[in-house]
Amino acid sequence: CFAADRERLSDLYEDALENHASAFDTYARALQLDNGNESTLQNLERLAMVVNRWPQVAQLYDAELEKLREENPERFVELALRLAQIYEVQLEDVDNAIGRYKRVIEVDAENQNAVRSLDRLYLQTDRWAELAAILEREAEIGQTPDEILEFKYRLGQVQQLQLKNV
Numbered sequence: 001c002f003a004a005d006r007e008r009l010s011d012l013y014e015d016a017l018e019n020h021a022s023a024f025d026t027y028a029r030a031l032q033l034d035n036g037n038e039s040t041l042q043n044l045e046r047l048a049m050v051v052n053r054w055p056q057v058a059q060l061y062d063a064e065l066e067k068l069r070e071e072n073p074e075r076f077v078e079l080a081l082r083l084a085q086i087y088e089v090q091l092e093d094v095d096n097a098i099g100r101y102k103r104v105i106e107v108d109a110e111n112q113n114a115v116r117s118l119d120r121l122y123l124q125t126d127r128w129a130e131l132a133a134i135l136e137r138e139a140e141i142g143q144t145p146d147e148i149l150e151f152k153y154r155l156g157q158v159q160q161l162q163l164k165n166v
Helices: 002-016 020-033 038-051 054-071 073-090 094-107 112-124 128-141 145-162
Strands: none
Touching: 020 038, 020 054, 038 054, 038 073, 054 073, 054 094, 073 094, 073 112, 094 112, 112 128, 128 145
């Protein structure tokens, strides 16, 4: 109820007053009341693009993650994946993106999205030891024999060519 009122107030700021910064602030407060409201999240991210407030979105989501870890692990994973994307794409902060993907794996060890993202980011940043570890995990959770074979092959390549483990 209160979150819905905040959403209507945000719409008023944005539509009638064309005050995107105030609309962003109102959605930010609404997020703290209901971090599971997809509409609030979408509007907050849309407005962050308009008013260039991605660092604030990252801070807000980080604060919400702390609340969610114990009380709602499934929601924690969803929001942490979203936050990792924000760090990676909007903020171009690979280290923080990696940190959030790793937090997802702490809660959901077989999360394909997080594991594959870590694979991509470790490869992109030449973090060979970390890439080897994530390739081992991918080989363990692979869906098909071909996929498992591909991960093991890549692991062998990294170990031989990058880590010099022959």
